[in-house]
Amino acid sequence: MTFAWRTAGESHGPSLVAILEGIPAGLELDLARANRELARRQRGYGRGARMQIEKDELTLLSGMRAGKTIGSPLALTVPNRDDSIESLPVPTNPRPGHADLAGCQKLGVRDPRAVLERASARETAARVAVAGLARQVIEAFGVEVFAHVIELGGVGVREDAFEAAGEDRARLRRESEFLCLDPAAEEPLRARVDRARDDKDSLGGVFEVRASGLPPGLGSYASGPERMTSRLGAALFSIPAIKGVEFGLGFESARRPGSEVHDAIGLQEGGPGPFGRFRRATNRAGGLEGGMTTGEPLVCRAAMKPIPTLRRGLPTVDFETGEEVRATYQRSDVTSVPAASVVGEAMVALELTAAFLEKFAGDSLDQVRDGYEAYRARLGPL
Numbered sequence: 001m002t003f004a005w006r007t008a009g010e011s012h013g014p015s016l017v018a019i020l021e022g023i024p025a026g027l028e029l030d031l032a033r034a035n036r037e038l039a040r041r042q043r044g045y046g047r048g049a050r051m052q053i054e055k056d057e058l059t060l061l062s063g064m065r066a067g068k069t070i071g072s073p074l075a076l077t078v079p080n081r082d083d084s085i086e087s088l089p090v091p092t093n094p095r096p097g098h099a100d101l102a103g104c105q106k107l108g109v110r111d112p113r114a115v116l117e118r119a120s121a122r123e124t125a126a127r128v129a130v131a132g133l134a135r136q137v138i139e140a141f142g143v144e145v146f147a148h149v150i151e152l153g154g155v156g157v158r159e160d161a162f163e164a165a166g167e168d169r170a171r172l173r174r175e176s177e178f179l180c181l182d183p184a185a186e187e188p189l190r191a192r193v194d195r196a197r198d199d200k201d202s203l204g205g206v207f208e209v210r211a212s213g214l215p216p217g218l219g220s221y222a223s224g225p226e227r228m229t230s231r232l233g234a235a236l237f238s239i240p241a242i243k244g245v246e247f248g249l250g251f252e253s254a255r256r257p258g259s260e261v262h263d264a265i266g267l268q269e270g271g272p273g274p275f276g277r278f279r280r281a282t283n284r285a286g287g288l289e290g291g292m293t294t295g296e297p298l299v300c301r302a303a304m305k306p307i308p309t310l311r312r313g314l315p316t317v318d319f320e321t322g323e324e325v326r327a328t329y330q331r332s333d334v335t336s337v338p339a340a341s342v343v344g345e346a347m348v349a350l351e352l353t354a355a356f357l358e359k360f361a362g363d364s365l366d367q368v369r370d371g372y373e374a375y376r377a378r379l380g381p382l
């Protein structure tokens, strides 16, 4: 079965739901692993009242027997505690920056709730649940995907935060209110969010996603849409509010001469490593060349705009009166960049899983492993 997933559900409907197919049979699935990701998505300093209400947890309805996948579609739900969709007021004006106005025009209605219930970033909880299951395939082959916040409201963490954190990174991120890796940045970040809250404003930021343990050759140089760069870019841009994505040096590579951009190819000391005998002294490409993974760590960053629901209400127009008014405020987050980093990690993990299962296709995990081992063996002399 081809790898594919889809979500459904409104922000204040009874439940978010998702179907995931193409996971090979015989994978031991750890549901708690996925629920930990859901809990992490709810975290972060600057989130609003909704996260106090919800306790996102998935229920798996199909695709598993005796703790293992059976090769059939996995169906899951993440119920909403706030399921008040039928009683919530209809906003009389569209919020600038949200899907409200273009969505109303698209549907030919003056009911932003018809649009915002699905356009809300609440949908990303379903994606995190799907990824929390799917990524267990690539984790079984040693692939680790890790996201952390590197900037929020213009306040940055130290540039070498990932390297400096080393093996402590999971702990540092767990202990951070911003899911970042620089303890010294916590205080200025908190102050920045407090100031925005006092100003009745909202804040965006940047997160970084890294993936290690990837074999070279995932993706394709042969067709544009199959390039890993296209696929990962689309995956990250599919997250609401993402305005920019870069890989490796990204925009900076446009400013440098070629000799300071490309990663020289050398030989590994001590013979073939897990993925052949070639090694890069640098990884400015961020683990992608020619639309394929290089075997070096994948490094990508995504920029998130501030949430468009502001306590101070941005200028807009009332649908009924045609008068210029301030957008209605019900509740929202001051920032959800930490949550977005969890979603970004999930989207990258999903796309890598898809590409991995395309290259090493198999109906069972054993068959996938056979393909993977044969590929690795061929990389030995290469």
Ligand code: EPS
Binding pocket: 011, 048, 050, 082, 119, 120, 121, 122, 123, 125, 307, 308, 309, 331, 332, 333, 336, 339
């Ligand atoms: C979200 C739930 C929403 C928002 C947020 C994402 O809850 P509510 O709208 O009921 O307060 O907190 O939605 C947005 C940021 C947005 O722009 O729509 C969640 O679960 O992540």
